[in-house]
Amino acid sequence: MDARYEPKILALICTYCTYTAADMAGSLRLQYPPNVRVVKLLCTGKVDVLHLLAAFKAGADAVMVSGCEIGDCHFLEGNLRAKERVAHAKELIAEIGLEPERLEMFHIGASDAPQWAKAVEMMTRRAKELGPSPLRKLEAAALAAEGVAA
Amino acid sequence: MIVAERKPFAEIAQAVAGYRRVLVVGCGTCVAVCLAGGEKEAGILAAQLDLAGQLAGRQQRFATACVERQCDREFLSELDAAAREHDALLSLACGAGVQFLAERHPTLPVLAGLNTTFIGVNQDVGRWDERCRACTDCLLSLTGGVCPVTMCPKGMVNGPCGGAVEGRCETDPERDCAWTVIHARLSDSDRLANLEVLVPPRDHSRANLPGRQAHAAYLRRYSSHD
Structure with missing residues (x-):
């Protein structure tokens, strides 16, 4: 594996819980890998299977969805729907030959900043072990063929 | 309603492997209700095929369209222009819809993305049982x-x-x-x-294969033209 490889991880997270935890992680000066790109959502119930597939198409090495703890969703069951959709999307990416471990669902409460840092560390470690997404490698190869610096 | 299920992904991927521009056509009635071939499922399958094509190093493009019913000409006609822009059509309708689409585009390969299973009822969200x-x-x-x-x-x-x-x-x-x-x-x-x-032995002459029927009003209006 290329030692210079730094995974790109997309995090789709809920404003009521995980985003607040991530914000607190910043206030607490908790260190965690900078590989994660955060997209704040009003609820993980907004996450669609198509968004998850689009993330991989766009070159994400891993995708994490993080919502409220079970039973704590501001909209009652958005996090439960997200959990099911992530499970479904895992099956869909496995069918096309991509490792389902590149996608994971988390439940992190608003006060759990250390847990957010741990989740990002875990996902970054996993993405490094898996290596670059084959889709991203193809994208880089296509760009190189066109003479564009990746 | 007609119940169907998506074919295994590998089978679909193999069927479309040789075509560059593929239109995935959903059907918005029965197979949309049984979560097999509606607009949503067409979108997901196209996204999956797109990623799989990239992984296999194929230059393929997958677009999606969805009509109300693929078993009615008035709805199929909406697809005529889009169909001409593609090398193959992947229909997510029941067997009847796939055949009607193929009949309308005899020069295009029309591929089936679903296995039609039965005429059934909705027992629960995501569960259907055969009844007829x-x-x-x-x-x-x-x-x-x-x-x-x-x-x-x-x-x-x-x-x-x-x-x-x-x-x-x-x-x-x-x-x-x-x-x-x-x-x-x-x-x-x-x-x-x-x-x-006592139910007598079945009169198989009534089960004309393939079935065909015409409404009496249709016959009154058009029979003189046949």
Whole structure:
């Protein structure tokens, strides 16, 4: 594996819980890998299977969805729907030959900043072990063929 | 309604492998309700095929479209312009829809993305059970609204086979014996005398294959033109 490889991880997270935890992680000066790109959502119930597939198409090495703890969703069951959709999307990416471990669902409460840092560390470690997404490698190869610096 | 399920992904991927521009066509009626071939499923399948094509190093493009019903010409006509822009059409309709689409575009490969399973009912979110075999000779008035042709694996129309054990079918102990259910239903509605009616052997001449029927009003209006 290329030692210079730094995974790109997309995090789709809920404003009521995980985003607040991530914000607190910043206030607490908790260190965690900078590989994660955060997209704040009003609820993980907004996450669609198509968004998850689009993330991989766009070159994400891993995708994490993080919502409220079970039973704590501001909209009652958005996090439960997200959990099911992530499970479904895992099956869909496995069918096309991509490792389902590149996608994971988390439940992190608003006060759990250390847990957010741990989740990002875990996902970054996993993405490094898996290596670059084959889709991203193809994208880089296509760009190189066109003479564009990746 | 018609119930169908998506074919295994590998089978679909293999079928479309040779085509550069593929239009994935959803059908917005029965197969949309059974979560197999509606607009959403067409989008997901196209996204999956797109990623799989990239992984395999193929230069392929997948677009999606969805019509209300693929078994009606007036809806299929909406696709004519889009179809001309593609090398193949991947239909997510039941078998009837796939054939009607293929009939409309005889020069284009029209591929099937679903396996049509049965005519059934919605038991729960995501669960369907077969209820009708479209046998053309309905016995439901006699049999208490329980179809012996469909619900009995042996299709016994004049009473049970005798193999039932405690009201369960001998072919599958998880399944109720259709005739036990019919007896209970007729008993509850005070129609046990129906059991004495002898159903004659099926008149297979009525089951014209492939089926065709015309409404009387249609015949009155158009028969002189045939």
